[in-house]
Amino acid sequence: MHSRPAPISHAVFDTMCGTDATLERFAWLGDGIAAAIWQRDTDEALTVYARPGHHTLSCYLDGGYRTERSGAPRQYGAPLRLCTLPDDHESEWVVRDHLRLLHVYFMPEHFTRRAVLELDREPREITLADRTYFESPGLLRLCQSLVAAPWDGADDLLRANEITHDTLSELLRSQGVVRRAPRPKGGLAPSVRRRLADYIEANLARPVTLGMLAQLACLSEFHLARMFRVSFGMPPSAWIARRRVESACTLLRTSTLPLQQIADLCGYADLSHLGHRFRAAMGTSPRRYRQAMAR
Structure with a gap:
């Protein structure tokens, strides 16, 4: 059993709580955004995410060498590798051996609200790409800054919130994709x-x-x-x-x-x-x- 923080509405967090993972750190960072650091040590286990309703950025901090996503054979995790899991994605993960990772949980509107100013696109046109085990020096640097920052007092959370919003901007620029659905109707030219x-x-x-x-x-x-x-x-x-x-x-x-x-x-x-x-x-x-x- 996990000692849970305040009630969590992030489905990926809830799924992790139902596994053998240990919650090392957790914080609400403001604006409905949360971050967690997890550790797992398991011979082999299957973890399933089914349309969680929120976006997740995952950054591997240690291990993960034999962890893979079903349907993506021979692609394994490793320190410094990243995954982006959009709100409507479905995935199964085979977890083996030791793994330590950072999760950042945020709602789609946190991601797309900045699309108007940063991409000159409507928020409803953009979503987060579904990507497994990729490298991005800019995103990695921000994730490492978030891990290194304290998450305790009010001032610490303000700084962590600022880092996280910079991370969302970098995600939007590098991992934002146009939705596959037909171009939405209505709205302004x-x-x-x-x-x-x-x-x-x-x-x-x-x-x-x-x-x-x-x-x-x-x-x-x-x-x-x-x-x-x-x-x-x-x-x-x-x-x-x-x-x-x-x-x-x-x-x-x-x-x-x-x-x-x-x-x-x-x-x-x-x-x-x-x-x-x-x-x-x-x-x-x-x-x-x-x-x-x-x-």
Whole structure:
């Protein structure tokens, strides 16, 4: 039996709990993302994942030399090798001997929400590739940073969360694939989506209303709101609020600007407004976040 952390909604984690694996470390990293380090020592065992409903990144840290995925004969695990398991995948794994690995569990929306800005694609068009035992220096470096980082206090979790979001961006760029389903209907034309995204980025310091966006897209406010949600994965107000927080995070990490100036640049009415919105999104104050990121 495992001593489980808080209730887990990640099916791959639940499957691992039902095996002879030992949970070495676990943490909720914020934003509904979790990480775990597992160890297994077994003569031979079969592990099955069936459409878990979430994405998983797996990084082998030690052993795995005789572990293989059914249907992929003579491909074995090894330290520094990676696997990506999308939410709708099905797989069987024959596990033998010693194995130590890192799992990062995250929902599809965590992965695809950044597609608009980083790939100029709609979130609903992209998914995580199903890949077994591949190498990626960039992803490996981020996984090693996550393993090396402490996951204990609030500041530690903030830094681990930042590493994990960098990992998701790298995954999107290197392991994101277009869904095999027919191109989804509805939503904004790509040129309109780009125009709206660029306008929001250029005007984070100013009030941005639904009417402004509707005029820019040549649509009624009702149709703009509906189609924006389809193409961006969230309503306009939520997208703008998230981009303001993310912009504040970037400035807090990379500059020494006073908090008041950051509030102004990110469109917050005053320091109190910045603090309230930032704490609601990040679980800590802007000042504490800056201090944590500087360590």
